[in-house]
Amino acid sequence: MSALSGAVLSLLFSAVLALAVGWAAYAALGWAVLAAALFLQLLYHLRHFVLLERWSRQPTLTNRLQGSGVWDEVLARLYRHQRAQEMEVREARHNANMYVAAGQALIDGLMSLDAAGHIEWCNASAEEMLGLNRRSDLGQPLVNLVRHPQFVQHFKQGDFRRPLTMPSPADDSRVLSLHVVVYGGKRKLIQVRDITQSCRLDEMRRDFVANVSHELRTPLTVLSGFIETLAGLQLDEQERQHYLKLMAEQSIRMQRLLDELLILSNLESSPPPPATEQVNMTELTAKVLRDAQALSAGRHRVWLEKEGEGDLLGSEAEIASALSNLVSNAVRYTPEGGEVRLLWQVNGKGARFTVEDTGIGIDAKHLPRLTERFYRVDRSRSRETGGTGLGLSIVKHALQRHQGHLEIESTLGKGSRFIACFPLSRVAARMPAFQIVAGA
Numbered sequence: 001m002s003a004l005s006g007a008v009l010s011l012l013f014s015a016v017l018a019l020a021v022g023w024a025a026y027a028a029l030g031w032a033v034l035a036a037a038l039f040l041q042l043l044y045h046l047r048h049f050v051l052l053e054r055w056s057r058q059p060t061l062t063n064r065l066q067g068s069g070v071w072d073e074v075l076a077r078l079y080r081h082q083r084a085q086e087m088e089v090r091e092a093r094h095n096a097n098m099y100v101a102a103g104q105a106l107i108d109g110l111m112s113l114d115a116a117g118h119i120e121w122c123n124a125s126a127e128e129m130l131g132l133n134r135r136s137d138l139g140q141p142l143v144n145l146v147r148h149p150q151f152v153q154h155f156k157q158g159d160f161r162r163p164l165t166m167p168s169p170a171d172d173s174r175v176l177s178l179h180v181v182v183y184g185g186k187r188k189l190i191q192v193r194d195i196t197q198s199c200r201l202d203e204m205r206r207d208f209v210a211n212v213s214h215e216l217r218t219p220l221t222v223l224s225g226f227i228e229t230l231a232g233l234q235l236d237e238q239e240r241q242h243y244l245k246l247m248a249e250q251s252i253r254m255q256r257l258l259d260e261l262l263i264l265s266n267l268e269s270s271p272p273p274p275a276t277e278q279v280n281m282t283e284l285t286a287k288v289l290r291d292a293q294a295l296s297a298g299r300h301r302v303w304l305e306k307e308g309e310g311d312l313l314g315s316e317a318e319i320a321s322a323l324s325n326l327v328s329n330a331v332r333y334t335p336e337g338g339e340v341r342l343l344w345q346v347n348g349k350g351a352r353f354t355v356e357d358t359g360i361g362i363d364a365k366h367l368p369r370l371t372e373r374f375y376r377v378d379r380s381r382s383r384e385t386g387g388t389g390l391g392l393s394i395v396k397h398a399l400q401r402h403q404g405h406l407e408i409e410s411t412l413g414k415g416s417r418f419i420a421c422f423p424l425s426r427v428a429a430r431m432p433a434f435q436i437v438a439g440a
């Protein structure tokens, strides 16, 4: 039975009762009964109105309304409705919080501005990249806080089809890309991205192409000059041989450059070598020593020392290339009469191959850039000794692919120490030597 029909029924019942009394007794008593019944019903409804009025001032689910009779159902329905609404509000709030949390978790910076360009909301990345303070800067016009002329002009022009590239106001060594999106009339959403790394990569790529072109152009110019000389001049056999020798030197130089570029590109593009191949370091260090002695051709004292036993796990070709480059540099940059000491150490922390020389040494200011491609302290000296400027780059990459790294210590005029360090995970116990069992 609905609340309304309940109320109508009780009215009908009062009327029928009053009629019955009026008919059975006398009319005045019937009216009195009707008046009393109506008064009681009025009181009953008034009491519930008062309850409802009080509850409506603070309609929460904690102070649940308790009615009686027909009101019980009305209040229960109201309570259910209120509960459903509260749950909807809670869910909407939860969703809004999740969106805000997602916006906060973005690595890119995100910020919303109202139609007048005041900051409404911004995430931590935008705050950090643009040097803002979320507490004090909310509600401020963004152009008053980010005052870089490029940004102010971009913002005022209002042409947001292309993102703006500008230095970070917080740290001008960082490059930012700002993309403004207009929505909901004049409101704006700004996406801020740190593109420092990709700008650096672009710059490196441009430098690299310029360097390779330069490195190849020099020997090519020399070669074409000699070809013209050989073709245009009448030369005796001795002169011809001399020019041919110089031409051969230039083509060897180009060949070496291309070989090293290929090695570098392989190191950069192929997956790192698995730690399954065991490299026999007794043999490899002995070979590196022999190569160094051959390159020195008796001009230096070159020797190898060992501390501990152990092999490396990884690519023999890459490890050999790293060690050979270090050793060849030591020989090439050490004047005649100097010393080159090689040291292979294995201990509980890992393994190290040290190449120490008493050569020309390197000024400390060059050390951080030595492993960059084509970086040379003295370009002509490097060329004279057949250097390509790629050796230490190859060493760095080869070591990194074995989770290792290169340490460099040097004193100008006294000598250098290059240390190839490998972690314990790349060290294997020495392979047991093959033994001939007597009588077997």
Ligand code: ADP
Pocket (backbone or CB within 6 Å): 325, 329, 330, 333, 334, 357, 359, 360, 361, 362, 370, 371, 375, 376, 377, 378, 382, 383, 386, 387, 388, 389, 390, 391, 392, 393, 416
């Ligand atoms: P390069 O082919 O020119 O030797 P590397 O990449 O092997 O190129 O080395 C980069 C630069 O580091 C060299 O040009 C040289 O100036 C310096 N260098 C490397 N090894 C030594 C060393 N043992 N002693 C002095 N300078 C060195």
